[in-house]
Amino acid sequence: MSSPEYWTKPWPSSSAEKPPPPGSNQAAVAARPTAEQVIAGLRATSEGGPDLVQLLTPEGERVTHPHFDLDITPEELRSLYRDMVLVRRTDRECNALQRQGQLGIWVPLLGQEAAQIGAGRAMRPQDMAFPSYREHGVAWCRGIDPTDLLGIFRGTDHGTWDSQEKRFHPYTIVIGNQVLNAAGYAMGQRLDGKVGDGHQDDAEATIVFFGDGATSQGDVNEGFVWGAVYDAPVVFFCQNNQWAISEPMERQSRIPLYQRASGFGFPGIRVDGNDVLATLAVTRWALEECRSGNGPVLIEAFTYRMDAHTTSDDPTRYRLSDELEAWKLKDPIERVRVHLVRSQFADADFFAQVDAESDALAERLREFCINMPTPPADRIFSHVYSENSPVLDQQRDEFLDYLSKFEHAGGAL
Amino acid sequence: MAETTSRTATRSIDTTNRSGSLGSDEQPASTQKITIAKALNLGLRTAMERDPKVLLLGEDIGKLGGVFRITDGLQKDFGEQRVMDTPLAESGIIGTAVGLAIRGYRPVCEIQFDGFIFPGFDQIVSQLAKLQFRTQGRVKMPVVIRVPFGGGIGAVEHHSESPESYFAHTAGLKVVACGNPVDAYWMIQQAIASDDPVLFFEPKRRYQDKAELDTSVQPIPLHSSRVLQEGSDVTVVCYGPMVRTCTDAARVAAEEGHRVELIDLRSLSPLDLNPVFESVRRTGRLVVVSEAPGQSSITSEIAAQVQQHCFYSLQAPVLRVTGFDTPYPPTKLEEEFLPDLERVLDAVERSLRW
Numbered sequence: 210m211s212s213p214e215y216w217t218k219p220w221p222s223s224s225a226e227k228p229p230p231p232g233s234n235q236a237a238v239a240a241r242p243t244a245e246q247v248i249a250g251l252r253a254t255s256e257g258g259p260d261l262v263q264l265l266t267p268e269g270e271r272v273t274h275p276h277f278d279l280d281i282t283p284e285e286l287r288s289l290y291r292d293m294v295l296v297r298r299t300d301r302e303c304n305a306l307q308r309q310g311q312l313g314i315w316v317p318l319l320g321q322e323a324a325q326i327g328a329g330r331a332m333r334p335q336d337m338a339f340p341s342y343r344e345h346g347v348a349w350c351r352g353i354d355p356t357d358l359l360g361i362f363r364g365t366d367h368g369t370w371d372s373q374e375k376r377f378h379p380y381t382i383v384i385g386n387q388v389l390n391a392a393g394y395a396m397g398q399r400l401d402g403k404v405g406d407g408h409q410d411d412a413e414a415t416i417v418f419f420g421d422g423a424t425s426q427g428d429v430n431e432g433f434v435w436g437a438v439y440d441a442p443v444v445f446f447c448q449n450n451q452w453a454i455s456e457p458m459e460r461q462s463r464i465p466l467y468q469r470a471s472g473f474g475f476p477g478i479r480v481d482g483n484d485v486l487a488t489l490a491v492t493r494w495a496l497e498e499c500r501s502g503n504g505p506v507l508i509e510a511f512t513y514r515m516d517a518h519t520t521s522d523d524p525t526r527y528r529l530s531d532e533l534e535a536w537k538l539k540d541p542i543e544r545v546r547v548h549l550v551r552s553q554f555a556d557a558d559f560f561a562q563v564d565a566e567s568d569a570l571a572e573r574l575r576e577f578c579i580n581m582p583t584p585p586a587d588r589i590f591s592h593v594y595s596e597n598s599p600v601l602d603q604q605r606d607e608f609l610d611y612l613s614k615f616e617h618a619g620g621a622l
Numbered sequence: 623m624a625e626t627t628s629r630t631a632t633r634s635i636d637t638t639n640r641s642g643s644l645g646s647d648e649q650p651a652s653t654q655k656i657t658i659a660k661a662l663n664l665g666l667r668t669a670m671e672r673d674p675k676v677l678l679l680g681e682d683i684g685k686l687g688g689v690f691r692i693t694d695g696l697q698k699d700f701g702e703q704r705v706m707d708t709p710l711a712e713s714g715i716i717g718t719a720v721g722l723a724i725r726g727y728r729p730v731c732e733i734q735f736d737g738f739i740f741p742g743f744d745q746i747v748s749q750l751a752k753l754q755f756r757t758q759g760r761v762k763m764p765v766v767i768r769v770p771f772g773g774g775i776g777a778v779e780h781h782s783e784s785p786e787s788y789f790a791h792t793a794g795l796k797v798v799a800c801g802n803p804v805d806a807y808w809m810i811q812q813a814i815a816s817d818d819p820v821l822f823f824e825p826k827r828r829y830q831d832k833a834e835l836d837t838s839v840q841p842i843p844l845h846s847s848r849v850l851q852e853g854s855d856v857t858v859v860c861y862g863p864m865v866r867t868c869t870d871a872a873r874v875a876a877e878e879g880h881r882v883e884l885i886d887l888r889s890l891s892p893l894d895l896n897p898v899f900e901s902v903r904r905t906g907r908l909v910v911v912s913e914a915p916g917q918s919s920i921t922s923e924i925a926a927q928v929q930q931h932c933f934y935s936l937q938a939p940v941l942r943v944t945g946f947d948t949p950y951p952p953t954k955l956e957e958e959f960l961p962d963l964e965r966v967l968d969a970v971e972r973s974l975r976w
């Protein structure tokens with residue numbers, strides 16, 4: 210399955226948009242689309258194409274896939290459901306906290322719960338994750354309490370979790386930077402002999418998260434090159450949520466993103482990112498490939514950003530509401546809920562219990578957020594270097610001395 | 623620190639009108655009160671109308687009008703070929719702008735936030751800055767790179783930086799910063815008209831500052847600094863977002879009996895320091911203000927040059943009020959990091975007491 214040929218078969222020409230011939234008048238491309246084109250575009254956006262890996266349909270039906278399957282107990286299913294509900298609740302609560310002025314900004318993950326929980330639950334404790342800035346669900350799976358995310362968005366710190374202990378790197382805001390960092394980390398895993406024969410218990414892999422827009426960056430493409438030529442155990446996990454702020458997928462690529470992998474010499478797979486089971490199965494496989502020396506792998510999780518890009522964004526300026534409606538029918542949580550109910554894997558008590566748990570979590574988040582202390586001014590000068598910096602120490606002392614004048618004058622520090 | 627915002631608010635007077643005035647006594651009816659954001663939009667529009675070779679490139683600048691809406695409505699009116707939503711890659715934006723310029727276009731690139739210029743740094747310093755020199759003038763680089771810069775807007779990491787000194791350090795680039803709507807309107811057009819690459823820094827925190835714009839009053843040259851307020855006690859030099867902070871500080875200093883001569887640099891490379899030298903020769907004192915970290919920066923350059931050219935006139939050492947030599951802090955601490963009215967006044971007083 211890991212033979213590159215399998216993954217490099219061309220996109221079926223019937224569903225491929227023919228690129229304009231070289232030298233053709235770009236004005237034709239730039240013209241406003243016809244109604245038919247809009248509808249075709251909508252369908253192309255919401256359907257993942259023939260290579261999409263899916264194990265649970267939007268209607269909540271279990272289906273099989275020739276290359277990926279998943280043995281999963283009802284208990285595991287319930288726990289995936291619980292993860293997604295709690296993560297969504299965290300997201301909605303933080304969105305509300307931003308609206309109420311408690312957070313400076315929030316980056317919603319609404320709609321991407323399955324992609325993140327599927328990927329996050331596929332990891333082993335020793336694996337390392339490099340997130341972008343929307344990976345609240347992956348953070349959850351790494352055992353990071355949601356309150357640890359708040360510092361970034363309230364502006365008290367740049368994230369307070371221990372990234373070494375949790376094996377979850379700090380959020381990265383400069384698009385694409387983390388992909389090279391992850392490739393390097395994975396090279397280190399290989400150098401340390403942590404890439405095994407598939408049976409080694411302490412074998413490790415790295416997974417790095419980025420968006421569809423990020424695939425245009427040099428860093429991401431360089432990350433692919435490095436990962437490939439050093440056989441680094443790294444899973445490149447692209448959450449294609451269809452938009453990079455206002456720019457649709459077409460603004461980043463002529464071909465489906467997973468197909469890019471073949472040009473770099475490793476497999477690329479498109480998975481239904483709204484299907485937690487498929488994402489789990491595919492990521493588990495990919496991480497295992499990496500741990501046993503067959504990396505890298507590119508996964509394109511085909512999903513959709515249901516909310517604004519951030520709380521500062523206004524999506525009504527650029528996207529069609531029809532698109533949103535089409536994707537609502539693919540909700541990642543709803544389909545698991547339906548499946549649980551229909552299979553009698555969960556009863557009303559279970560759902561009530563998860564709801565109660567999520568209410569409690571929201572309340573705890575709110576309470577924590579409102580009471581977060583502002584760090585003291587000398588935080589500015591701490592940890593700039595690992596060694597004492599006499600110049601900076603002097604700058605700090607002078608500044609604290611200056612501030613103390615206000616204290617004496619009766620000002621509040 | 624003491625509630626500086628409220629102090630600033632109570633003590634300060636809206637001075638943007640004044641810095642916006644170009645010194646003309648006439649007030650033709652054609653003037654309009656506009657923000658820096660709108661002035662830039664209007665300046666870009668005017669430049670595009672005047673020259674069909676002017677193109678805009680950037681992330682989200684089309685339908686969205688840019689994250690700050692500076693290009694609002696331009697794609698609608700000029701089309702997708704002249705206002706291009708680019709793929710998400712700064713090196714790509716700047717590198718292709720270099721190619722477009724070789725082909726005779728005048729690209730204006732938008733970098734979404736200061737901290738995102740670095741993926742494009744290589745193209746800026748290796749190609750954009752040096753092509754004219756390498757080709758002995760055969761190839762011109764009429765490229766403008768617009769960068770909303772500076773802090774004070776409560777944003778997350780990489781959204782509040784002041785990277786101007788990196789570019790001022792590179793020969794072949796011109797670097798400017800506007801501080802009010804009138805300059806915004808004219809300077810963007812002058813930058814686009816220039817055959818040299820111009821890094822155009824916009825004080826994002828001041829985008830909504832308003833002033834009267836009279837388009838019939840001709841602008842001063844792009845690379846000249848301007849005396850905003852005359853005074854005989856101490857010279858204060860600033861640029862970009864600090865223009866307003868320093869205007870407010872000068873006003874408060876005046877209430878306290880100190881006459882500040884205030885100079886807006888406008889151009890950071892080349893620097894027009896003659897007005898600064900002349901001023902310091904009269905006042906004997908200089909305070910240089912910038913929110914960028916001070917180490918090896920534009921403020922260091924000014925301090926060095928002033929001591930070289932005005933050594934015998936100085937009655938106090940040149941003092942600098944800058945951001946600290948640290949990464950930009952989390953936003954709850956940015957008020958401490960950024961020079962404010964109090965810190966400028968403190969430096970003015972220290973200089974006077976020397």
Ligand SMILES: Cc1ncc(C[n+]2csc(CCOP(=O)(O)OP(=O)(O)O)c2C)c(N)n1
Nearest residue numbers: 382383384420421422423452453454681738
């Ligand atoms: C280098 C860089 N350029 C620009 C930005 C501003 N920006 C933040 S998010 C974003 C869009 C990212 O889209 P995508 O990669 O698809 O990820 P998504 O946010 O959709 O998950 C942009 C342009 C940035 N953070 N970094």
